[in-house]
Amino acid sequence: MIVTIDGPAGAGKSSAARELARRLGFIFLDTGAMYRAVTWAALEAGVTLANEAELARIAHSIDIKLNGSRVAIDGKDVTDAIRTFRITTATHFAADHPGVRERLVQLQREIAEGANIVTEGRDQATVVFPHAECKIFLTADERIRAQRRHEDMQRRGEQVSLDEVLAKQRVRDQRDQTRPVGALRKSGDAIEVHTDGMTPEEVVNRLEEIVRARQKGE
Numbered sequence: 001m002i003v004t005i006d007g008p009a010g011a012g013k014s015s016a017a018r019e020l021a022r023r024l025g026f027i028f029l030d031t032g033a034m035y036r037a038v039t040w041a042a043l044e045a046g047v048t049l050a051n052e053a054e055l056a057r058i059a060h061s062i063d064i065k066l067n068g069s070r071v072a073i074d075g076k077d078v079t080d081a082i083r084t085f086r087i088t089t090a091t092h093f094a095a096d097h098p099g100v101r102e103r104l105v106q107l108q109r110e111i112a113e114g115a116n117i118v119t120e121g122r123d124q125a126t127v128v129f130p131h132a133e134c135k136i137f138l139t140a141d142e143r144i145r146a147q148r149r150h151e152d153m154q155r156r157g158e159q160v161s162l163d164e165v166l167a168k169q170r171v172r173d174q175r176d177q178t179r180p181v182g183a184l185r186k187s188g189d190a191i192e193v194h195t196d197g198m199t200p201e202e203v204v205n206r207l208e209e210i211v212r213a214r215q216k217g218e
C-alpha cells in the first residue's frame with residue numbers, strides 16, 4: 001500500500017508521516033530530504049546552484065541512502081547538515097530543475113517498489129504515485145507553520161527571527177506552488193487535513209484513522 005502525504009512547508013508532514021509509518025509498520029520516505037541532499041552535495045562540490053546541468057549531474061552521481069530519519073550521501077551521515085537554514089533556503093534550485101526531479105522521482109519509485117510505504121513531499125500524489133491507495137493533503141495556517149519551524153530551529157540553536165522564517169516561508173510556498181514541474185497542489189482524490197489547533201498526537205491519530213479505513217476498503 002502506498003500512502004502519500006503532501007502539503008506546504010511546516011505543516012508537520014515529516015514527523016506525522018514518520019510516526020504514522022511506525023504505527024503501520026510501513027517504510028517512511030522523506031522526499032524533501034532528497035532535494036536537500038542534492039543541494040548539500042552540490043555546495044560541497046563547489047557547484048554554482050544555478051548551474052542546472054551540473055546539479056542534475058550531481059543528482060545522478062551521488063548515492064543517497066535514507067534509513068528511517070537518517071540520511072547519508074556516499075556513506076557520510078548528513079542528517080543534521082541538510083536541515084540548516086542555508087540548505088533550506090537554497091534547495092529551490094534543486095527542486096526547480098526538471099533534470100534533478102526526474103532522477104529523484106525515479107529513486108522514489110524504486111524505493112516504493114513492492115513495499116508498504118508512507119511517503120511525504122509536495123508531488124507524491126500528483127506526479128510520483130498517482131495510483132497511490134491513500135492520499136492525504138496536510139496543511140495549516142501559514143503563521144502556525146512558521147511558528148513550528150521557528151521553534152524547531154531554536155531547538156537546534158539557529159538564531160533566526162520568526163518574521164524572517166515567515167517571510168522565507170512565503171517565498172517557498174509561492175515557489176512550491178508555481179514551479180512548472182512537480183508543483184505543490186492538492187490531488188483531486190486526496191483527503192485534506194488541517195492541523196491548526198491539533199497536537200502532533202491528534203494529527204497522527206487522524207491520519208491513522210484515514211489509512212485504516214482505506215485498508216478496510218471504506
Ligand code: C5P
Pocket residue numbers: 009031032033035036091092095120121122123124172176182
Ligand atoms: O519538506 P522539506 O522542507 O524538507 O523540502 C525541502 C524542499 O524541497 C522544499 O522547499 C520543496 O521545495 C522541495 N521539495 C519538492 N518536492 C518534494 C519534496 C520537497 O520540490 N517532493
